[in-house]
């Protein structure tokens with residue numbers, strides 16, 4: 518197993534390539550773009566039931582200890598070790614029973630109390646013995662082996678002490694966070710307001726799917742792709758009709774989009790063709806462009822700028838390029854604006870199942886299939902051949918993107934590569 522380059526780079530590095538002449542390396546472009554955006558300042562209070570997927574807006578401290586009180590971890594008997602005098606076996610009368618939800622009771626001297634999992638440990642008891650470990654005869658419980666001090670007692674605060682950090686601002690609320698908040702009695706929480714993201718696909722050839730095509734027209738794949746990617750609890754999507762490739766139509770459409778959004782995502786019109794007007798439109802509208810011409814394949818024409826406070830994400834028109842640039846760069850920008858602390862795409866390592874060739878110059882994100890594990894237990898990945906940034910069918914068959922460093926011409930079977938699982 519060979520490792521071509523140090524693959525564990527400090528985050529937020531994504532590809533670590535040096536770029537080709539005149540092209541900006543992906544990591545530089547990403548860092549530059551991330552520096553352009555700041556977190557939304559508006560916060561709203563939402564019910565915990567509605568908080569899934571939202572970004573916590575403020576640090577939270579534990580309002581209570583967890584567990585809230587000493588309670589039984591097993592169904593059995595609560596007892597006082599000091600009552601097991603002399604050599605065993607011992608017998609103790611059962612004074613009563615306590616279940617989860619019952620108010621705490623006091624353990625009378627030289628007696629045991631029947632206790633069920635989750636019930637408060639009676640005051641005076643210092644161990645719970647599981648029912649499988651005892652012999653119950655009538656009202657007596659027989660004990661062969663003394664339990665250890667504190668056995669099967671879940672102590673107040675053993676999971677979390679009151680006042681300790683509970684969750685930090687920027688944490689995404691998922692099932693684990695929801696359990697912690699709910700278990701701490703928190704029914705509502707402050708989250709960043711939803712990010713308004715407008716989708717504007719440009720191209721005179723575009724027709725909405727489901728509608729009839731005239732010769733030369735194609736159905737708009739990017740809008741649906743982005744609409745799907747942006748269907749997130751923290752995003753308020755603004756769907757706009759596709760726009761013809763004329764400067765005046767684009768100016769009006771971009772201005773309309775920017776008037777209602779925090780981010781305007783456009784697709785198409787960012788390359789060098791006669792009908793690629795998007796960058797000029799942004800400049801005409803008083804915006805500035807900070808990132809363009811990336812050493813990235815696909816995605817070279819990705820352009821990022823600002824129109825006042827609105828972020829403009831100019832994705833290439835080719836659908837695979839639009840998808841990859843959104844996945845590798847765009848979603849981290851949106852996530853940062855929406856208040857999330859962790860915005861890196863998930864990365865892992867895999868071994869190439871077959872050698873690959875690559876034209877040096879741009880860091881490539883090549884669609885690939887995961888194949889399972891080799892004899893060493895290493896995930897195998899197989900890159901697709903004859904890729905193209907128009908190939909949406911091929912993209913749909915991929916379950917990862919393999920990152921091929923810009924400068925490499927070839928990688929061998931068995932070499933470890935970084936992958937972005939999809």
Ligand SMILES: Nc1nc2c(c(=O)[nH]1)N[C@H]1C(S)=C(S)[C@@H](COP(=O)(O)OP(=O)(O)OC[C@H]3O[C@@H](n4cnc5c(N)ncnc54)[C@H](O)[C@@H]3O)O[C@H]1N2
Nearest residue numbers: 718720737738739740785786787788793817833834835838
């Ligand atoms: N002479 C050069 N030509 C091109 C270059 C270059 O460097 N020099 N770059 C190529 C690369 S890389 C890409 S990617 C594309 C990007 O072009 P644009 O962002 O300007 O996109 P368009 O020209 O508008 O469209 C490209 C392609 O994608 C199709 N498309 C566009 N929008 C959609 C959509 N919503 N759904 C489906 N398909 C869409 C469009 O019909 C074109 O086929 O430029 C290369 N050219």
Ligand code: MOO
Nearest residue numbers: 815816817838906
């Ligand atoms: O790099 Mo383009 O973005 O080939 O499709």
